[in-house]
Amino acid sequence: MQPLAEKKIVLGVTGGIAAYKVVQLARNLTLQGALVDVVMTAEATKFVTPLTFQALTHRPVYTDMWQMSNDADISHVTLGDRADLVVIAPATANTIAKLAAGFSDDMLTTTVLATTAPVLLAPAMNVNMWANPATQANLATLRQRSMLVVEPESGRMAEPMVGVGRLAAIERIEAEISALLGRVGGPLSGWNIVVTAGGTHEPIDPVRFIGNHSSGAMGYALATVARDLGATVTLITGPASAPLPLAVQVVRVETAQEMHAAVHAAVPSADMLIMAAAVADYRPQTVAAEKIKKTASGGEQRSLELTHTIDILGSLRDTTSVIKVGFAAETRAIAEYAQDKLRRKGLDLIVANDARTALGASDNAVTVYAPDGTAWEIARQPKAQVAAQIFDILLQRWPTPRRWTQSDTTDSHE
Numbered sequence: 001m002q003p004l005a006e007k008k009i010v011l012g013v014t015g016g017i018a019a020y021k022v023v024q025l026a027r028n029l030t031l032q033g034a035l036v037d038v039v040m041t042a043e044a045t046k047f048v049t050p051l052t053f054q055a056l057t058h059r060p061v062y063t064d065m066w067q068m069s070n071d072a073d074i075s076h077v078t079l080g081d082r083a084d085l086v087v088i089a090p091a092t093a094n095t096i097a098k099l100a101a102g103f104s105d106d107m108l109t110t111t112v113l114a115t116t117a118p119v120l121l122a123p124a125m126n127v128n129m130w131a132n133p134a135t136q137a138n139l140a141t142l143r144q145r146s147m148l149v150v151e152p153e154s155g156r157m158a159e160p161m162v163g164v165g166r167l168a169a170i171e172r173i174e175a176e177i178s179a180l181l182g183r184v185g186g187p188l189s190g191w192n193i194v195v196t197a198g199g200t201h202e203p204i205d206p207v208r209f210i211g212n213h214s215s216g217a218m219g220y221a222l223a224t225v226a227r228d229l230g231a232t233v234t235l236i237t238g239p240a241s242a243p244l245p246l247a248v249q250v251v252r253v254e255t256a257q258e259m260h261a262a263v264h265a266a267v268p269s270a271d272m273l274i275m276a277a278a279v280a281d282y283r284p285q286t287v288a289a290e291k292i293k294k295t296a297s298g299g300e301q302r303s304l305e306l307t308h309t310i311d312i313l314g315s316l317r318d319t320t321s322v323i324k325v326g327f328a329a330e331t332r333a334i335a336e337y338a339q340d341k342l343r344r345k346g347l348d349l350i351v352a353n354d355a356r357t358a359l360g361a362s363d364n365a366v367t368v369y370a371p372d373g374t375a376w377e378i379a380r381q382p383k384a385q386v387a388a389q390i391f392d393i394l395l396q397r398w399p400t401p402r403r404w405t406q407s408d409t410t411d412s413h414e
């Protein structure tokens, strides 16, 4: 799977020490199938040689406006013109200032001026240069012109200083690139998708809770695929161990009650809700204010009074403005229980899986059911690929968001 296959990315490298980290970015983008044309400023070549980028991208590297490559067609105009995306990393304060003022005095600034492709900037500079009002004003101008800025991070810099200015992590820049390319041409561009993931923790006392084995991996994979297909994603996550996806809006919750509130806040502006979270069905009736002591009354046996949590999907049964996808994790009679939940909760689709092999695992096998009885089997494979196939089914059924059409192609319960 090459997520960036054939994408034409111009990677502008300017003169900062973080240029060495961008070598890895050029390599990763190339490995994902992108055609990466590196354009370096004269200052950048003092930190990393053009040959380094050329060896990794297998393409010529541009450093000079007047340099003629074998391909006589390639100029700043053609480079900018054919690009799907221009990324500048690291973007120095100087290049940011030149872009804001509309300068075109080298190959990179001229390429940016000549392109109509989206432009993403990953600034990196000294902490005071970053905080300087001149830099901030220039960035505000560029943001206003729809350039996307991947904010630098706080941390230890090359100089003996700590503060904001360090180039964003390469994986974050990559995630923003995938999201931006999706938003421009992806099939889910314009969709707002809410994904819930992880488990919930229902407190017993200040140090204990009732939880489950959910790692969050399936929901996180769905959020990542939706992002790369162009959707604006809100990920509502309970406690989970899998690494959080980047370039999505994350809302963290602990309990079923908090997840219920977060889902209800997000649903009015959503086109689709995917409930992949393993929500607790019961919570302790009362939460002890102090840690419950072993020596407290009750002797050898102790029981916990439980009460139902709110059924989040059930509470949205009559909401038809959003496409609702549920999950069913069962240990037996999977198909029957899943189809029963589909009907009871008024869902548009349900993804059924075996709880014994799905929870906490890196791969999964699922069956997707629709209210009209259609079923799709997705064979066991990594959760990222299962997520991609679930979206193939969703896009087949709903090529455009329900918000736009107010109808769908199914003969569902509604």
Ligand code: CTP
Residues within 6 Å of the ligand: 256, 275, 276, 277, 278, 279, 280, 281, 309, 310, 311, 312, 313, 314, 325, 326, 327, 328, 329, 341
């Ligand atoms: N779900 C929910 N709110 C809850 C419990 C579950 O919205 N309080 C959602 C889950 O996120 C999932 C679907 O409902 O998408 C089915 O969850 P599951 O736990 O399998 O179903 P339950 O209704 O809890 O039924 P049971 O536990 O008896 O199998």
